[in-house]
Amino acid sequence: METYGGRRGQTERDAITVEIGYALFSAAFAAAVLFGAVAGPAVLFELPYTMELLLLRTAMVLAPVLFLARVVSVLVRFRPGRPQPSQPGRTNPDS
Incomplete structure (x- = not known):
């Protein structure tokens, strides 16, 4: 967002969409693993x-x-x- 209250650009909207998708997918995966770990013994044994x-x-x-x-x-x-953090392991050219 370039100015306060301004419209978001396509890049920012895409980044938000990807982040929401990642949040939902990783949360569903974690919840499924937890459910299987806790309820699994009741089903298997x-x-x-x-x-x-x-x-x-x-x-x-x-x-x-x-x-x-x-x-x-x-x-x-x-x-x-x-701004995204710099890549690890790379040095600043001014150092």
Whole structure:
């Protein structure tokens, strides 16, 4: 954004779109892995009914919480228009 309150350019809109897609994809992947790790034993093994219920309900609570936390953390870190950090390992020619 060149001026305060100005319109965003196509590059910034594309960057925001990519960042939202990354946030959603990585959050869905993390939530699925967590759900599988917590609820997996209940599905794979013969456990007492109470334990199966506890594992499934715990997974059903934790997965959406992780999903939302991941999306928020990725999008809060992203600041459009901010200069990107220099490449690591490269030295400044003036040094």
